[in-house]
Amino acid sequence: MRHIQVTIPTGKRRAVLESLDEEGIDYVVTDETSSRDYDAVVFFPVPTNAVEPVLDSLRNVGVAEESYTVVVDAETVASRQFDELQEEYATESVEEEQISRQELLTQANELTPAFSVFLAMTLISAVVATVGLLLDSPAVVVGSMVIAPLIGPALSTSIGTVVNDRDVFATGMRYQFVGVAGGIAAAAVVAWLIQSTLLVPPGIEITEIDEVSERIAPELLLLPVALGAGAAGVLSLATGFSIAIVGVMIAAALVPPMAAAGIALAWGLPVAALGSTVLVLVNLLGVNLAGLVTLRYLGYRPGSWFEISTAQRQFVKQIAVFVTVIVLLSMFLAGVTYTSYQISSFEETATQEAEAVLAEHDEATLLELTVEVRSGGAPLDASLDATEQIDVVVIEVGGPPGVYDEELISTLDTNINQHADERVAVQVRFVTTGEG
Structure with missing residues (x-):
């Protein structure tokens, strides 16, 4: 359940209240006494999956995006009218638990930290994963996944596409590719320092380390992991499931291969580094592809009718690019698998x-x-x-x-x-x- 607060522009009070009455929504109205161009403030509870259609209907009667709108969780609503509204929006599908388009964008932004913080955390994650791989310690590798802030940018890219927000899309892509490049570079530097300072036995064969060997010879069967992570990430974000757990799954598809690529570079194995890098890119694009398709399946669209056709073209274009690049890179993985x-x-x-x-x-x-x-x-x-x-x-x-x-x-x-x-x-x- 959600509790919504909306400021009503001057001259729009009657239209807004009539719209809420048509929806069967129980509301409270107070006068707005500030000097701004607002006439009143309306408060009302709605089921979670009703937030988006209700806000869209208010927008159609004159509540612009610039209006002050707040959506918060509501623990309990004691109202017969609300019970009837909840029954109206009740379904047997995932749609009943879906959050609105507006909340989806907000959560994606909250999961994406400032770029400097994101880059620092990603580099730290890559360094920890590098040490974990060289120690052949699954526990340390898992720890590196927990601190990797990769889920926000990965989901932002998909969300930005389906709602036609190019800034959100561009930010997500920039974060992801800079993070991957920086992670590989950090892993290579740390691995070289470890090798140079003899913290590992001289002449050690890194491919004899189980945690390393399985990532420098990537196989095509690892692609479903990335696809599953992307789909699960979107479902978790859209339905309020534990997003932190899915974030670890997305990091599992990206962080260890990044570290393995850096280790291979430090040990002078360019072919192995290429294999790990290809795996990272395939997993990265797989996460974005699965997230994009899942969002589309859940029915998320832009708020304006004028933007729907543009978003549709962007969706098709993005799918085509992701699939083409994944197929090309997967040919390498298929060869390794065979x-x-x-x-x-x-x-x-x-x-x-x-x-x-x-x-x-x-x-x-x-x-x-x-x-x-x-x-x-x-x-x-x-x-x-x-x-x-x-x-x-x-x-x-x-x-x-x-x-x-x-x-x-x-x-x-x-x-x-x-x-x-x-x-x-x-x-x-x-x-x-x-x-x-």
């Missing part, structure tokens, strides 16, 4: 071949088989075939002393390479597991 699948399939096939060969040697047992790819442990270059990225297949064979067999090594090499398009190096390591 390459990852190929490498996993090759590893499974190699394991089966090794088990089959060792089954013919009673004393030899397969302990472990790993496939190592270039630059560490993840497929990074989607333009290459999977086997072109494999550096070596390492096979650990256990057995009693004397199990070492040149013929066994040759058989493993031959059988595994028959499944590779390019020749793959095979290393066999014998580990004594018993006494001969």
Whole structure:
């Protein structure tokens, strides 16, 4: 429920009160005694989803946007007339919980801090995420998401489009792209300092760190996370659900990949940095796309009939741009996903071949088989075939002393390479597991 206070311009009192009477709204009117061009102040309660249509109807009878209008939460309204009004606006859909267009813009603005504060918080978030990734600490990475103020600008962009407010749209886009660029730069600087001051072991392979490796080899399956975050963010904002929780989800799609891109740059891995940056951009655009579509589905439109056609054109244009760029960038992610699948399939096939060969040697047992790819442990270059990225297949064979067999090594090499398009190096390591 909402309680609304509206100042009535001089000469518009009768039209405003007649409009409220037609809506069946119970109201209280007081005279306006200031020297401004207002005749009275009217107070009235309405259901949450009635705020926008009621304010629009008042605007049609002469209450301009410059009029002093306040919308606040109302805990309880004891009025038979209000109960009837509430029944009139009651629905079985999400519309019953929707806030007005005016409240939506206000909340988006409140979630978007001053640019200096936004940038500082985003940089701090990226720095914390960088440390969390290098520590391989999920708890620290989650903490970095909590402090990232990314939800406001992300939702402002979508809201600005559907209500035809170009200033809100431009501000949201500027915040997001500057924040992403600044976050990657901050992560790169901090990662370089950590590496230079030997706060991590010299020669460490960052792709051996789980929290890092899964973000520098991004896959297409991560896109639904961003789409879900954008849709959930808009629904939360429009219905009053806990927006803070959804804000963490949006940050989860953006902050860790930003930090991973900076780490890859500091470690001199440009291809890995490119992969993480592509993931950030795809997620960023995915959040905006999902938010835009969800707002349109919920029925938000500009307040003026003259602006609706313009907003419609902007909506279609924005959707086309977002979808086109996402599709182009997703081609890279799709390549990485396919390459990852190929490498996993090759590893499974190699394991089966090794088990089959060792089954013919009673004393030899397969302990472990790993496939190592270039630059560490993840497929990074989607333009290459999977086997072109494999550096070596390492096979650990256990057995009693004397199990070492040149013929066994040759058989493993031959059988595994028959499944590779390019020749793959095979290393066999014998580990004594018993006494001969």
